Amino acid sequence: MPATIDTATIAISNLVKRYKTEDGEKTALDGINLSIEQGDIYGIIGLSGAGKSTLVRCINGLERYQEGSLHVLGKDVRQLRRQELRELRREVGMIFQSFNLMPSRTAAGNVELAFRGKDDRAERSKRAVELLDLVGLADKADSYPSELSGGQQQRVAIARALVNNPKILLSDEATSALDPSTTKSILALLRHLHDALGLTIVIITHQMSVIKQICNKVAVIDSGSIVEEGNVFDIFVNPKAPLTRAFVETTSNLGKVQDLIEAKSPLVEIQPGQELLRMRYVSKQVSEALISHISRDFNIDANIIFGDVDIIDDAPLGGLVVALKGDPHDITNANAYLQGRGIGIEVLNHD
The missing domain is CATH 3.30.70.260 (ACT domain)
Known part of the structure; x- marks a missing residue:
């Protein structure tokens, strides 16, 4: 269904993204239509190379697209000037599979990096500790990344993504490098942050178990196209596309x-x-x-x-x-x- 710009937090209509290659052009996204409403925990799932990460990079303006429209918080991303794009990104937090922490800085120091020097040092330090407390790491403020587990490092990255009080949180394979138990705890944290802060969250993943645990809506992407989307319960009960059925089967023993x-x-x-x-x-x-x-x-x-x-x-x-x-x-x-x-x-x- 085409996105509704007036009501959706993220509205994507007929989005096309192409890359230039040695052999010509490759279509990474081919006519994407999605409407992500305020308060959704929206999962986008697909195999490696399906276009998931390209799509999320278009959402935060890191990738330019050739056709269609993409509105985030009512703003046409492609029409934004550099300064306007920077301002939009303050409202869109991002977490990645690789935690991207500075090894020479403590957990608090890594969180403070996201302030971009606009607050005084005492205020930055106070806010960093508050955010670490929010993600369950108040006692690790002075620890370095090498002293933290993978799950703890991802919690630091989440705290850093919350520095600017974003309205949207994008998660690009944020649990792929974690063991199942740690993945479960990180997803529970994201659910808590969603409820406590009123966030809209977009989860990029190749794991249907992640969709099952946290998302209320899901879109399945295959070779740059959305092959199925809807409420998570309905998709699990009655998957229509072959790829969707294959994903659903991975989460059940009934098969x-x-x-x-x-x-x-x-x-x-x-x-x-x-x-x-x-x-x-x-x-x-x-x-x-x-x-x-x-x-x-x-x-x-x-x-x-x-x-x-x-x-x-x-x-x-x-x-x-x-x-x-x-x-x-x-x-x-x-x-x-x-x-x-x-x-x-x-x-x-x-x-």
């Missing part, structure tokens, strides 16, 4: 059941009268104890083989692989009941 069937694993071996189902949540309204209900009301034995359930946007996402045993008519009625309660049913095998 493993097909491998188990092909390997003739005893885990999914069914007995006479049994039906093997993959049940997926496809609605935010699911809150009942459905397995207990069908067992009781339809006289069915339900054996849960394995499951993978997560919570996204305060709703369950994922599902179960279940072997049902009972009268075929009762199983059919139970399946119809489940589908009426927002459960997607896929019969994987039956006798």
Whole structure:
């Protein structure tokens, strides 16, 4: 959907970015349309080379584009003069995969670098300590980068990005170099900052697990084009583009059941009268104890083989692989009941 300049914090319409190469030109972004609203935590996901980082560099004016329009906080980025662009960047914080810290400066000193000399030294020092406290590093103000873990260094980089009280925070693969536990803590910090400061956050990533944990909206980019976008819950429940489906599968164990069937694993071996189902949540309204209900009301034995359930946007996402045993008519009625309660049913095998 074309972006709405009047309402969006970031409005991108028909954006085209080309690079000159030895062989002519390469199109890095091809007709991008996105509308990122105030307060969104918007994920942009794609494989390496898909155009994610080029897009974020266009948003903060580090890259020039050839066609279309890009408005940030109501300002046409391509029309801004150098000084106007510098002023806009004060409202757009940026964090990167590489923390870009000065090794010869302490954590507080690295944060102070972003002040650009406009405040007196005492005020800069005070503000740096406040920001380090905000990201959970008040006790590391005098530590050097070499004395900090990767997660702590990224927290310093986040504190530095907040110096000018930005309205937008851009995160370009900021967790890619971190282990899963540290990634989770950094994303939790970004969520806290979003809620506490009213930030709009754009997350550039190649990890669908990152999208799943923190974002409310997502766009999938492939070879410079947006192939799918929407609310995160809806995209996870019903991915349409092949690339999106591949990304979603990386976050769920439910896809493993097909491998188990092909390997003739005893885990999914069914007995006479049994039906093997993959049940997926496809609605935010699911809150009942459905397995207990069908067992009781339809006289069915339900054996849960394995499951993978997560919570996204305060709703369950994922599902179960279940072997049902009972009268075929009762199983059919139970399946119809489940589908009426927002459960997607896929019969994987039956006798």
